[in-house]
Amino acid sequence: MNRTILEIDSIRKRYGATHALNGVTLSVESGELFGLLGPNGAGKTTLLSIIAGLLNADTGSVLLDGQPFRAQNRELRRLIGIGTQDLAIYPDLTARENILFFGDLYGLNRQVLSTRADELLTAVGLQDRANHRAGTFSGGMKRRLNLAVAVVHSPRLLLLDEPTTGVDPQSRQLIFTIVKSLNSSGMTVVYTSHYMEEVQALCTRIAIVDRGSVIACDTLPELLRLRPSRLKIKLESPNERFEKRLGALDGVQSVTAVPEGLIVESDAIGPILPRLAEACLEENVTPRAIELNESTLERVFLHLTGHALRD
Amino acid sequence: MRAIVTLAVKDTRLILRDPRAAVILLLMPILLVLVIGVTVGGAFDPNKKEQLRISVVNLDAGLPPDAGDFPDRAWSQFLLDDFAGTADIKVELIATREDAQNLVRSGERAVVIILEPEFSALIHRCSFVGEPLKKNPINPLYRDGMRTQTVGVTVLRDPTQEVAAAVVEQVVQVALMRVVIPWMIGQAFEMIGTPAFMDKMKKYVAGIELLPPSLLKSIGDAMQKGISGFFVDYDFQGKTWAKLTKSEPPPVKDSNRTAYQSDGTGTIRRGAVRYQTLVPGYTVTFAFFLVLVMGWLFASERRHGTLVRLQIAPIARWQLLLGKLLPCLGVSLVQGFALLGVGYLLFGLPLGARPEWLIPVVACTSLAAVGLAMMVASVAKTEQQVSVYGTLLVILLAGMSGSLMPRYLMPEEMRAITRITPHAWSLDAYAQLLTNPDPQIGIVTTACLALLGFSAVFLSIAWWRLSVSN
Numbered sequence: 100m101n102r103t104i105l106e107i108d109s110i111r112k113r114y115g116a117t118h119a120l121n122g123v124t125l126s127v128e129s130g131e132l133f134g135l136l137g138p139n140g141a142g143k144t145t146l147l148s149i150i151a152g153l154l155n156a157d158t159g160s161v162l163l164d165g166q167p168f169r170a171q172n173r174e175l176r177r178l179i180g181i182g183t184q185d186l187a188i189y190p191d192l193t194a195r196e197n198i199l200f201f202g203d204l205y206g207l208n209r210q211v212l213s214t215r216a217d218e219l220l221t222a223v224g225l226q227d228r229a230n231h232r233a234g235t236f237s238g239g240m241k242r243r244l245n246l247a248v249a250v251v252h253s254p255r256l257l258l259l260d261e262p263t264t265g266v267d268p269q270s271r272q273l274i275f276t277i278v279k280s281l282n283s284s285g286m287t288v289v290y291t292s293h294y295m296e297e298v299q300a301l302c303t304r305i306a307i308v309d310r311g312s313v314i315a316c317d318t319l320p321e322l323l324r325l326r327p328s329r330l331k332i333k334l335e336s337p338n339e340r341f342e343k344r345l346g347a348l349d350g351v352q353s354v355t356a357v358p359e360g361l362i363v364e365s366d367a368i369g370p371i372l373p374r375l376a377e378a379c380l381e382e383n384v385t386p387r388a389i390e391l392n393e394s395t396l397e398r399v400f401l402h403l404t405g406h407a408l409r410d
Numbered sequence: 411m412r413a414i415v416t417l418a419v420k421d422t423r424l425i426l427r428d429p430r431a432a433v434i435l436l437l438m439p440i441l442l443v444l445v446i447g448v449t450v451g452g453a454f455d456p457n458k459k460e461q462l463r464i465s466v467v468n469l470d471a472g473l474p475p476d477a478g479d480f481p482d483r484a485w486s487q488f489l490l491d492d493f494a495g496t497a498d499i500k501v502e503l504i505a506t507r508e509d510a511q512n513l514v515r516s517g518e519r520a521v522v523i524i525l526e527p528e529f530s531a532l533i534h535r536c537s538f539v540g541e542p543l544k545k546n547p548i549n550p551l552y553r554d555g556m557r558t559q560t561v562g563v564t565v566l567r568d569p570t571q572e573v574a575a576a577v578v579e580q581v582v583q584v585a586l587m588r589v590v591i592p593w594m595i596g597q598a599f600e601m602i603g604t605p606a607f608m609d610k611m612k613k614y615v616a617g618i619e620l621l622p623p624s625l626l627k628s629i630g631d632a633m634q635k636g637i638s639g640f641f642v643d644y645d646f647q648g649k650t651w652a653k654l655t656k657s658e659p660p661p662v663k664d665s666n667r668t669a670y671q672s673d674g675t676g677t678i679r680r681g682a683v684r685y686q687t688l689v690p691g692y693t694v695t696f697a698f699f700l701v702l703v704m705g706w707l708f709a710s711e712r713r714h715g716t717l718v719r720l721q722i723a724p725i726a727r728w729q730l731l732l733g734k735l736l737p738c739l740g741v742s743l744v745q746g747f748a749l750l751g752v753g754y755l756l757f758g759l760p761l762g763a764r765p766e767w768l769i770p771v772v773a774c775t776s777l778a779a780v781g782l783a784m785m786v787a788s789v790a791k792t793e794q795q796v797s798v799y800g801t802l803l804v805i806l807l808a809g810m811s812g813s814l815m816p817r818y819l820m821p822e823e824m825r826a827i828t829r830i831t832p833h834a835w836s837l838d839a840y841a842q843l844l845t846n847p848d849p850q851i852g853i854v855t856t857a858c859l860a861l862l863g864f865s866a867v868f869l870s871i872a873w874w875r876l877s878v879s880n
């Protein structure tokens with residue numbers, strides 16, 4: 100088995116004058132829970148569609164388990180499962196019939212399939228609604244069934260495109276649990292979302308995509324290091340000497356004079372606090388406000404792109 | 411193979427769970443056949459065509475024993491031959507007076523002519539001359555034509571259809587005069603020169619009684635010849651209209667003379683001829699409504715996103731198409747046989763002399779319908795597009811083909827154009843099998859081959875369209 104299950108090299112895709120993907124290069128290791136984070140229209144769905152063989156790239160290549168992926172290669176297609184952004188289930192079939200139908204298409208043994216359907220229905224919390232038509236389900240239930248259908252054939256690579264769109268918090272939590280469980284069972288997951296909290300909570304490695312390009316790709320701690328947490332303290336400014344003293348403290352990024360006093364900013368939250376406290380005590384200065392801007396992917400994204408993730 | 415079966419089973423299940431399919435493919439054609447059959451179904455009687463129908467009950471007992479050498483058959487046959495020999499007139503023979511009375515009473519016939527048992531005997535007595543030259547003579551003529559009752563003709567009229575009745579009565583009057591007047595002239599002309607005639611002449615020509623009988627006969631003969639020579643264009647002894655006018659007798663068209671067929675029974679006119687046109691017509695029309703069912707299946711795969719799943723599943727495109735085509739073909743076959751079955755059981759549609767040939771006709775029609783449906787499904791992207799454009803196409807083809815209204819009502823040029831539709835070929839085959847007592851299997855086979863050709867063309871276009879769109 101190849102260690103790298105998915106290698107994407109210099110993928111470009113245009114829709115008319117719009118460049119959907121501008122030379123995307125990525126690799127996903129087997130067993131990873133890989134996140135694709137980016138705003139709507141960043142090119143995430145286009146990238147997943149190319150990986151799944153639903154779209155042809157203009158240039159570039161996709162290697163799946165070390166082999167060039169062609170949509171015609173049915174054996175390689177078996178390796179992939181997809182949870183599409185839009186639901187992809189039959190509303191007039193029951194939950195169980197949906198799972199059995201797609202399992203049948205992948206040629207699963209009927210007995211194995213029946214057991215698998217029961218397992219999946221239980222896993223996604225639909226065992227009590229197994230024989231109800233999917234069209235009668237709530238949005239969250241449909242999403243969960245959509246996920247069950249995507250993994251009925253136990254794919255090695257699961258592509259999830261915004262799997263929590265329009266679901267209630269309870270279903271969202273259940274989907275997270277299922278995704279984590281699938282990943283821990285060895286399934287590689289590529290998880291796209293424009294919700295940075297989801298990606299941050301789930302993914303071990305994340306690619307940040309914007310305007311058709313991967314602008315950063317690393318583990319979560321490394322990405323967060325691009326824009327660490329920042330402490331902002333507002334103080335009185337008794338004299339110019341105090342302002343200089345603060346500016347000279349190790350770990351202080353900036354000291355800015357404002358009409359009400361000073362604003363001190365620092366990324367070294369742990370070490371700077373006792374030093375600041377000591378200086379304030381000596382000058383008898385009381386902090387007026389303390390603000391902590393935690394390091395998040397949102398801030399990293401803003402830092403890297405100059406615009407907010409939800410723009 | 412398993413993938414195809416899986417897809418086919420799934421689509422069959424979806425079709426069965428969609429009430430629209432059953433309503434459009436089965437319920438609508440049955441209801442339409444029923445409603446049109448009951449309301450204006452008579453217009454769909456292929457025997458009607460554009461001919462004037464003269465309904466006759468012939469009770470004529472024939473010529474009297476002393477009728478002589480002429481005529482050689484009953485006078486009623488002369489009259490019926492005259493009708494049948496007239497272009498665009500169709501004679502319909504009704505068996506009994508009671509049947510005729512019922513038909514007129516119910517308004518199904520505007521007028522029925524009854525030739526009474528003494529018809530031939532009375533016609534035979536018609537004469538320009540009176541006693542003693544003619545025994546018991548009858549003068550049937552009067553200012554407006556013939557006194558029909560005087561010659562044993564009873565006219566039953568529907569008082570609500572006076573105009574239609576008047577037209578038929580005028581036709582009957584003319585035909586009767588063409589039969590009776592040459593007979594009356596011939597008899598009169600033959601009398602010229604006979605002793606009885608010459609005897610009458612004594613009253614008007616002084617001294618004639620002095621002439622010997624042989625001379626009188628010669629004079630009589632000469633008078634006959636003289637008159638004949640004067641009126642060279644006529645043969646006054648002909649006794650038939652053709653001979654009197656020295657023209658060719660009209661060909662007797664047996665096809666213009668048919669026995670009355672009861673136009674069905676009960677409220678829905680079960681067994682009426684109209685159903686031989688309506689049932690196949692609507693069976694063919696609604697076979698092509700499969701376009702909607704199949705189009706919806708494809709469009710809903712797109713709408714529900716499941717087409718994406720099918721595209722990434724390890725199945726080939728041909729398997730996917732075959733998996734979708736088979737259930738639709740199955741539905742179409744069930745529809746075709748079910749509608750014919752309903753036609754047979756509910757509407758009393760006779761299945762003809764070669765019912766086994768209905769199987770390939772239904773099958774080939776279904777294949778053509780599936781082909782067209784697949785073609786539309788490959789083009790239309792949404793269910794709205796399928797509904798709007800699919801319905802338009804199906805109605806247009808049905809209207810052009812003659813499956814909505816009988817082709818014999820269409821202008822000649824339009825009948826030729828119908829051949830560009832698969833419907834027309836299917837209707838040809840059904841017409842042979844359901845209407846023709848001696849079905850021409852060659853025509854049926856040709857129609858089936860044409861339908862298969864349509865199917866192949868449609869499916870090729872669908873395959874090409876799906877390749878391009880992918």
